[in-house]
Amino acid sequence: MEKKKVLGISFGRKMSNCDVMVKEALMECEREGCDVAFIRADDLEINNCTGCIACVIGMMSGRGRGYCVKHDDFDILDEAIMQSDAVILACPTYETSVTGRFKTICDRIGPSHDITFRKARYDEGKAAGVPEEQLPDARAFKKRSAALISVGGAMTEEWIALTLPMMYEFTFPMAIDVVDTVEYYGAMACENVAGNPEMMKRMTRVGKNIVESINANDEDERIKYRGDEEGTCPICHTRLIQFSHDKKTASCLVCGNLGTFDIVDGKFTMHYTQEELDRSRLRWGGKLEHSTEIKTQAQPAGTIKNLKELKQPYADFNPGVWPVDKNACGNI
Numbered sequence: 001m002e003k004k005k006v007l008g009i010s011f012g013r014k015m016s017n018c019d020v021m022v023k024e025a026l027m028e029c030e031r032e033g034c035d036v037a038f039i040r041a042d043d044l045e046i047n048n049c050t051g052c053i054a055c056v057i058g059m060m061s062g063r064g065r066g067y068c069v070k071h072d073d074f075d076i077l078d079e080a081i082m083q084s085d086a087v088i089l090a091c092p093t094y095e096t097s098v099t100g101r102f103k104t105i106c107d108r109i110g111p112s113h114d115i116t117f118r119k120a121r122y123d124e125g126k127a128a129g130v131p132e133e134q135l136p137d138a139r140a141f142k143k144r145s146a147a148l149i150s151v152g153g154a155m156t157e158e159w160i161a162l163t164l165p166m167m168y169e170f171t172f173p174m175a176i177d178v179v180d181t182v183e184y185y186g187a188m189a190c191e192n193v194a195g196n197p198e199m200m201k202r203m204t205r206v207g208k209n210i211v212e213s214i215n216a217n218d219e220d221e222r223i224k225y226r227g228d229e230e231g232t233c234p235i236c237h238t239r240l241i242q243f244s245h246d247k248k249t250a251s252c253l254v255c256g257n258l259g260t261f262d263i264v265d266g267k268f269t270m271h272y273t274q275e276e277l278d279r280s281r282l283r284w285g286g287k288l289e290h291s292t293e294i295k296t297q298a299q300p301a302g303t304i305k306n307l308k309e310l311k312q313p314y315a316d317f318n319p320g321v322w323p324v325d326k327n328a329c330g331n332i
C-alpha cells in the first residue's frame with residue numbers, strides 16, 4: 001500500500017522555532033510510516049495576488065482549470081499540497097497575526113482553490129464530456145487533515161491572538177480538516193524551542209494526531225478534533241468571536257456562523273443552531289453559500305453605463321506624494 005504523505009510547511013526563520021516544531025512533528029509521522037516532506041515558505045518566491053481573478057473566471061467559464069496566470073514557486077507548493085494527505089503548518093506571529101508571506105499564500109490559494117467552485121466546474125465538465133486534463137485537478141477533492149501551530153515571542157497569549165484564527169485561511173478553501181492546533185507563546189524566553197521539552201513533546205503529539213487522523217477507518221474519526229483547546233466554537237475551536245451591532249448575538253470570526261450566548265455561573269457560552277453550524281465556511285454549506293453569491297450577485301463589466309464618466313474625476317485627480325527625502329528618517 002502506498003504510504004500516506006504528510007507535508008510540513010514552516011513560515012519561520014531558518015532552523016528557528018517554526019522549523020524545529022514542524023520537523024519534530026514530521027519525524028513522528030515518519031516513524032509511524034508516513035512519507036514526509038518539508039517546505040520553508042521563505043525559500044519560495046511567491047508573488048502577491050494581483051486581484052485579476054482570471055483563475056476563478058477562467059474556471060467558471062470553462063476556459064481554465066483554476067490556476068493563476070502567473071507562474072512562480074506557488075506551483076511547487078500547490079503540487080506538494082495536491083500530493084499530500086495531511087499538512088502541518090507553523091507560522092510566527094508578526095504584529096499579532098500571521099506573516100505577510102503566509103497571507104500572500106492564502107490569497108493565492110483562494111478562491112480558485114475553493115472546492116465548491118472547483119467541484120461544480122469538475123462535475124459540469126465531466127457531464128459535458130470535457131477531458132480530465134482540462135478540468136480542475138480532481139486531487140483537490142481528496143480528504144485532507146491539518147495541524148496548525150502558531151508561534152509568538154511575547155509572554156502573553158494576547159499578543160498572538162489573531163495568528164491561529166488567521167491560519168484557517170490556508171485550510172478552509174480546500175476544506176482541509178484541522179484536527180489539532182497549538183499556540184506557543186513566550187518563545188523569546190527560550191533561545192530555541194528545541195530546549196523546551198514540554199513543547200517538543202506536544203509536537204510529537206501533533207505528529208501522532210495527524211497519523212491517527214489520516215489512518216482513521218471512518219470520516220467521523222478522521223476529522224475528530226484532537227487539540228487541547230475547547231474554544232467557543234465547536235467547529236474551529238478558536239475563541240475569536242465578534243458581537244453583533246445590537247450586542248444580542250455573536251459570530252465566530254473563523255467560521256462566520258451566528259449564535260446566541262449566555263453567561264452561567266460566570267462562564268460565557270456560545271450556542272449555535274445546527275443550521276448555523278452548517279453555514280460555517282469550514283463546511284461545504286458555508287463555502288457554497290459564498291460561491292453561489294459570487295456566481296449570482298457579482299455584476300459583470302458594463303452594467304453601469306456611464307461608469308467611465310463617473311470615474312473620470314478620480315482618474316484626473318493625481319496628487320501624488322509630497323516631496324520625500326528617503327534618507328530623512330536616518331535609514332542610510
Ligand SMILES: Cc1cc2nc3c(=O)[nH]c(=O)nc-3n(C[C@H](O)[C@H](O)[C@H](O)COP(=O)(O)O)c2cc1C
Pocket residue numbers: 011012013014016017018019091092093094095096097151152153154155159160185186187188
Ligand atoms: C516583525 C515582527 C513582528 C513580531 N510581532 C510579534 C507579535 O505581535 N507577537 C508576538 O508574540 N511575537 C511577535 N514577534 C516575534 C516572533 O513571533 C517570534 O520571534 C517567533 O519566534 C518567530 O518565529 P521563528 O522563531 O520560527 O522564526 C514579531 C517578530 C517580528 C520579526
